[in-house]
Amino acid sequence: xxxxxxxxxxxxxxxxxxxxxxTNERDVGGDGYYTQKVHEFLEKKYHVxxxxxxxxxxxxxxxxxxxxxxxxxxxxxxPSFTFSxxxxxxxxPDSLKVVFCEIEKDTLNIDPKDIERKITEKTKALMIVxxxxxxxxxxxxxxxxxxxxxxxxxxxxxxxxxxFKDKYLGTIxxxxxxxxxxxxxxxxxxxxxxxxNRDDKELMERAEIFREKGTNRSKFFRGEIDKYSWVDLGSxxxxxxxxxxxxxxxxxxxxxxxxxxxxxxxxYKNSLAKYENQGLVKLPTIPKYAKHNAHIFYILFKSxxxxxxxxxxxxxxxxxxxxxYVPLHNAPEGKKLGYKDGDFPLTEKVSNCLLRLPIYAxxxxxxxxxxxxxxxxxxxxxxxxxxGTYA
Ligand SMILES: *Cc1c(COP(=O)(O)O)cnc(C)c1O
Numbered sequence: 001x002x003x004x005x006x007x008x009x010x011x012x013x014x015x016x017x018x019x020x021x022x023t024n025e026r027d028v029g030g031d032g033y034y035t036q037k038v039h040e041f042l043e044k045k046y047h048v049x050x051x052x053x054x055x056x057x058x059x060x061x062x063x064x065x066x067x068x069x070x071x072x073x074x075x076x077x078x079p080s081f082t083f084s085x086x087x088x089x090x091x092x093p094d095s096l097k098v099v100f101c102e103i104e105k106d107t108l109n110i111d112p113k114d115i116e117r118k119i120t121e122k123t124k125a126l127m128i129v130x131x132x133x134x135x136x137x138x139x140x141x142x143x144x145x146x147x148x149x150x151x152x153x154x155x156x157x158x159x160x161x162x163x164f165k166d167k168y169l170g171t172i173x174x175x176x177x178x179x180x181x182x183x184x185x186x187x188x189x190x191x192x193x194x195x196x197n198r199d200d201k202e203l204m205e206r207a208e209i210f211r212e213k214g215t216n217r218s219k220f221f222r223g224e225i226d227k228y229s230w231v232d233l234g235s236x237x238x239x240x241x242x243x244x245x246x247x248x249x250x251x252x253x254x255x256x257x258x259x260x261x262x263x264x265x266x267x268y269k270n271s272l273a274k275y276e277n278q279g280l281v282k283l284p285t286i287p288k289y290a291k292h293n294a295h296i297f298y299i300l301f302k303s304x305x306x307x308x309x310x311x312x313x314x315x316x317x318x319x320x321x322x323x324x325y326v327p328l329h330n331a332p333e334g335k336k337l338g339y340k341d342g343d344f345p346l347t348e349k350v351s352n353c354l355l356r357l358p359i360y361a362x363x364x365x366x367x368x369x370x371x372x373x374x375x376x377x378x379x380x381x382x383x384x385x386x387x388g389t390y391a
Contacts, residue, residue, distance in 0.1 A: 001370050005320035008187045009257055009361035013249035021245045030238030031221070034245040041251050042193060046168040048176075050196040050204050052211060053244060057157040057179030057192035059237040061089035061127075064153045064175040064194060065096070067206040074124035075099045079110040080329040080339075081347045082129045086155050087328055090127065098337060099123070100329045102344045106285040107131065112140040119144070125151040128173070133185070133295035134286055135164035138172045145173075153177065156195075160186050161258045162293040170195045174203075180247055185261060185295055185361075186254055188247035191239055210234040260361035261294035264368055268297050268357060271372045275379045297357050298324070299375075304352040310378055311355060317374045320358050327351050 017034065020026075026033050035053050042051035054060045065076075072095045078086055080100040090096050102114040108131045115126060126145060128136050145152045152173030156162075159169030160178050170176025180191030196204050208218040214234025219225050250257075269283060276283045282300040286292055301307040307323070314321040327347045329339035341348070357371055 001367065002318040003320055003358050003363075003367050003371060004360075005322050005356070005358045006183050007360045007362060008182055008189075009250075009253075009260075011249050011253040013252065014246045017245035017249050018242055021241060026241065028241050030236075030240060031218070032241030032244070034241045034248055035238070038193075038244050038248050038251065041248065042195070045251075045254075046171055046195075048168075048171055048195045048197065049199065050207075052194045052196070052207055053239055053247075054192045054194055054211065054237045055239050056085075056181065056190055057155070057177050058085035058088065059235075060177035060179075060192040060194040061085055061153070061155060062092055063207060063210055063237060064177055065089045065125075066093060066210055067203055068125060068151050068153075068175075069206070070096060070124045070151075073097065073122060075120060075122045076125045076127050077101050077110075077115055077118050077123060078127045079103055079129055079347070080327045080334070080344050081108060081131070081325050081350060082155065082328065083157070083325065084328065084331075084333075085157075086127055086129060087333075097122070100334070100339060100344065103131075103347055103350065105346060107134050107136070107287060107290075108350055109134070109136040110141075112137060112144060115141070115144055119148050119150075123148065123150060125153060126173075127153045127155060129155040129157075130159040130162065130169050131296075132284060132298065133158045133160075133162040133169070133293035134284065135159070135162060135169055135290040135292075137287070137289065138164040138167075139289075142172065151175075157181075157192075158184060158293075158295040160184070160293065161254055162295075163291040165289050171197050174198050180250075185257055185293055186247070186250045188239070188243045188250065191243055191247060206232070211237050257361040258293050261359060262292075264359050264363055265294035265297050267368055268359075268372065272299070272375065272379070275376075275383070278383065280379060280382060294359065296324075297359050299355050299357070300350065301353045301355065306382065307353050307355050313378050314355075314374060319371055319374055322356050323351075324354050324356060325351055 039051050075097045076090045077099045081103045104111045154173040154176040156170035157179035162169045176195035180188045214232045217228045220228035328334045330341045
């Protein structure tokens with residue numbers, strides 16, 4: 001059997017909507033009929049004040065940082081255990097500083113205690129990541145932000161459909177960013193969105209202007225002005241309406257896709273629980289405040305050697321398991337910022353020891369059982385070896 005690590009789930013309406021767009025000769029550029037539909041869908045379903053489709057979560061993050069207009073030299077605190085996009089967004093304007101932070105062992109999310117230690121007079125924002133679609137402790141984070149007057153950007157790239165208490169991820173901080181990349185739960189191949197969560201007209205306007213090449217074209221289309229012009233710096237970060245049509249079909253099936261993923265996740269978790277109970281490996285922990293979306297199912301092994309052996313074993317058996325983030329602080333770019341190996345021991349350990357199993361809506365029960373049986377075979381072998389406990 002061959003099992004890919006991820007596979008987009010096609011709902012059946014993707015082609016129907018694209019066909020409709022073309023048959024009715026609708027405009028295929030950005031901000032067309034389907035983009036409006038997607039904006040309305042996101043705003044209604046996830047209670048977003050203002051949603052703006054973009055070409056990726058990376059561009060959403062860049063947009064978020066730009067529109068905050070932070071003073072030169074401001075520091076933004078981020079976890080090192082994340083994707084390069086989170087940090088690129090801070091450094092691209094060439095006026096802001098990245099301050100890395102350690103993660104917590106249970107959720108692998110940014111550690112609020114370490115955030116507190118890293119806050120200085122120059123700190124102006126927190127950029128947090130909801131790893132695996134499992135929420136950060138937003139009560140603690142928003143309390144810190146309030147106390148120190150900091151903006152909060154949520155990198156909720158993996159967080160669509162997931163919640164902190166009764167709020168959707170990406171809608172709690174000042175700004176939230178989600179991804180519709182092919183590896184994420186809901187996809188248009190490439191794509192993302194920016195969520196603006198404050199009733200701040202200027203912030204919303206700055207976002208629209210940057211997204212529309214530095215012009216006030218959005219205002220013009222709403223009939224608020226009679227011609228549009230170049231009013232600020234900007235770029236083109238809006239997707240074609242063809243992609244929005246595809247994405248609408250996906251979003252309309254979001255409940256079903258999440259339910260399917262959660263079923264597989266729970267099947268994995270229940271089937272492998274005994275190995276965690278034996279102390280052989282660690283499985284994901286979901287805090288009481290979080291409602292996750294089963295974006296990632298991971299196993300933490302005791303060592304890099306064990307994890308590497310596990311990856312090879314699964315690969316030999318046709319299972320597309322994979323590792324995850326290589327820490328940013330001791331990557332070549334991170335070292336240029338003055339960080340070094342050993343600065344964040346937990347981040348480094350997790351990066352060495354984490355393995356992700358394939359998970360996607362549409363995975364057959366036969367495939368799920370195959371993944372479980374091979375993983376058990378692997379863990380049974382480890383049980384027999386000496387000293388195989390996860391510390
Ligand atoms: C996937 C991902 C991104 C990048 O998303 P794109 O839509 O591919 O730009 C950023 N941050 C995190 C945490 C991600 O998982």
